[in-house]
Amino acid sequence: MHILLTLSYEGTCYGGWQRQANAVTVQEKLEEALARVFQTPIPVTGASRTDAGVHALGQAASFHIENAKIPLAKMPVVLNRCLPEDIVVTEARQVADSFSPRFDAKEKTYRYQIWHNRFPNPLLRRTALFFPYPLDMDQMVEAAPHFVGRHDFAAFRAAGSSAKTTVRELYACGLTRTDSIITLTVCGGGFLYNMVRIIAGTLLYVGQNKIQPDAIGAIMDSRDRTRAGKTVPPHGLTLLEIKY
Amino acid sequence: MHILLTLSYEGTCYGGWQRQANAVTVQEKLEEALARVFQTPIPVTGASRTDAGVHALGQAASFHIENAKIPLAKMPVVLNRCLPEDIVVTEARQVADSFSPRFDAKEKTYRYQIWHNRFPNPLLRRTALFFPYPLDMDQMVEAAPHFVGRHDFAAFRAAGSSAKTTVRELYACGLTRTDSIITLTVCGGGFLYNMVRIIAGTLLYVGQNKIQPDAIGAIMDSRDRTRAGKTVPPHGLTLLEIKY
Numbered sequence: 001m002h003i004l005l006t007l008s009y010e011g012t013c014y015g016g017w018q019r020q021a022n023a024v025t026v027q028e029k030l031e032e033a034l035a036r037v038f039q040t041p042i043p044v045t046g047a048s049r050t051d052a053g054v055h056a057l058g059q060a061a062s063f064h065i066e067n068a069k070i071p072l073a074k075m076p077v078v079l080n081r082c083l084p085e086d087i088v089v090t091e092a093r094q095v096a097d098s099f100s101p102r103f104d105a106k107e108k109t110y111r112y113q114i115w116h117n118r119f120p121n122p123l124l125r126r127t128a129l130f131f132p133y134p135l136d137m138d139q140m141v142e143a144a145p146h147f148v149g150r151h152d153f154a155a156f157r158a159a160g161s162s163a164k165t166t167v168r169e170l171y172a173c174g175l176t177r178t179d180s181i182i183t184l185t186v187c188g189g190g191f192l193y194n195m196v197r198i199i200a201g202t203l204l205y206v207g208q209n210k211i212q213p214d215a216i217g218a219i220m221d222s223r224d225r226t227r228a229g230k231t232v233p234p235h236g237l238t239l240l241e242i243k244y
Numbered sequence: 245m246h247i248l249l250t251l252s253y254e255g256t257c258y259g260g261w262q263r264q265a266n267a268v269t270v271q272e273k274l275e276e277a278l279a280r281v282f283q284t285p286i287p288v289t290g291a292s293r294t295d296a297g298v299h300a301l302g303q304a305a306s307f308h309i310e311n312a313k314i315p316l317a318k319m320p321v322v323l324n325r326c327l328p329e330d331i332v333v334t335e336a337r338q339v340a341d342s343f344s345p346r347f348d349a350k351e352k353t354y355r356y357q358i359w360h361n362r363f364p365n366p367l368l369r370r371t372a373l374f375f376p377y378p379l380d381m382d383q384m385v386e387a388a389p390h391f392v393g394r395h396d397f398a399a400f401r402a403a404g405s406s407a408k409t410t411v412r413e414l415y416a417c418g419l420t421r422t423d424s425i426i427t428l429t430v431c432g433g434g435f436l437y438n439m440v441r442i443i444a445g446t447l448l449y450v451g452q453n454k455i456q457p458d459a460i461g462a463i464m465d466s467r468d469r470t471r472a473g474k475t476v477p478p479h480g481l482t483l484l485e486i487k488y
Contacts, residue, residue, distance in 0.1 A: 008363070008365060008367070010367055080364075085366065085369060088363050090363040122253050122254040122299075122331065123370075125329060125330075126367075
C-alpha cells in the first residue's frame, strides 16, 4: 500500500527536507522513524524540497509498504514517538500506488513572516524575519496582487536553477499586518526555486520605495533576476498547506 | 540617575527572572550585560519575578547609575550587543530615584496560549501549551469574565505562598480563538503567585465541564485552592505589558 503523511516541522535545526551527506535533514529523521516502526528501510518521497531553516505546517510525503500492520488512524501517534519534538506527523492516509506527492500537488500555500519593529522579538526569532527599517505598508499591499495569475517568473527564481519552464500560476498573494507582524501568504499551482523568498524580498523593496508596485509586471517581462528584490532568509518561510 | 528598561525574553533556557544559585536567570544575564557595558557591577530590580520557562514581551527592570555616559536612546542597542539572542532590551527611560518597578506598577497584562489540536505544533512548542482533548469553548468564554473585578483570589494562588493580602483586582479576563490557538489575556492591578496559570487551568476545567462557569464565584468565596483547576505549565505564559 501507498501511504501519504502530512507533517509539521520547525526547520531551524535541519539542513532542509532532502537527505544529504553533510547535514541532518527532515527526510532522514522521518525515514529513521519509519525504519524503527516498521523494522525495514522505507524511503519517502516529499512533496516540497524545503530549504535549510524553512518550516512546515503542511508538508506531505509518501512511502510504499507491503503490510503496514498499524491502522492509519494510529500511525501519526506511533511515528511521533520515534520523531524528535520538532517534527510531527499529523495525518496518514492511503493513496493510489501511482500517486506522486510532488507532481500530483494541485496547490501549495506558503507564508512568509516579518517582525517589523525597531527591536527583535525573541519569541519569533526562529520563524519571522526581523526587519527594523521603515516600510510603506500601503505600497506593499498594493504590489502583492500583481504577482497573481499565470506569469513567467524567471526573474523570481534563484540564479542557476533549472526548471524546464519558468511559467507558474499564483492563485493568491496577499499581505496582512497585526501589530508588528507582517504576513505574506502566497498560494499557487507550483513554485520555482526560492520564488516565495524572492517575492518577499521584492515586496520589501516596494516597501522601501526601491521598486514601485506597478513595476512588478515589467520586472516579470524582463525575466531578469537582478531587477527583483533580494532572496530573504529562510527562517521566515513556512510551507502551510498542499492540496491534492 | 535611575533608569527603567523594558525587555523581552524567551524563558525556555532560563530558571526564571530572579537570580539564584543553581540556574542561569534573566536577571543575571541582564546584570552581566550592564556590568560589561558600564564596567561596574550594577544590580537591577525587576517588576515581575517570572517563573522558569515563562516568557516576556514587556518585563520592566530598573537600575541606578551615577553617570550613564550613553544616551538613553542608544542604550537598548548597546545592551543588546552584550545579551544573548533570547533576551532583548526594547526601551530605556529615566525615572525618579524613588521609583519602584515592582510597587509602582499600575497594571500588568499576561497572555496564556494553548495549542488546541490533536497533534503538537512544533513552531509553538515553546510558547503554547499543547492540549489535545475536547474543550467547550463557549463555556470557557462565558466563565472568563467571572474573574474580573476586585476579589479574594486565595483559591487561585500557589499553596504556601505568603502575600499579605490575597485580594487583587482584575480589569480584564478574556479568551479568543484563532484556528487552533486559544489565547487567554488577563489584565490586573497585581497578581498572586501562579495566579494566571491557575486561572488558565481552571478555565481548562470549565472547558472540560469539570467546573461550571457560574461556579467561579463560589470557588473564590471558598478560598480553597483545591477547588480551582490545576496550575498549567509555565511555557504557555507571557508577560505582555506593565503600565506605570
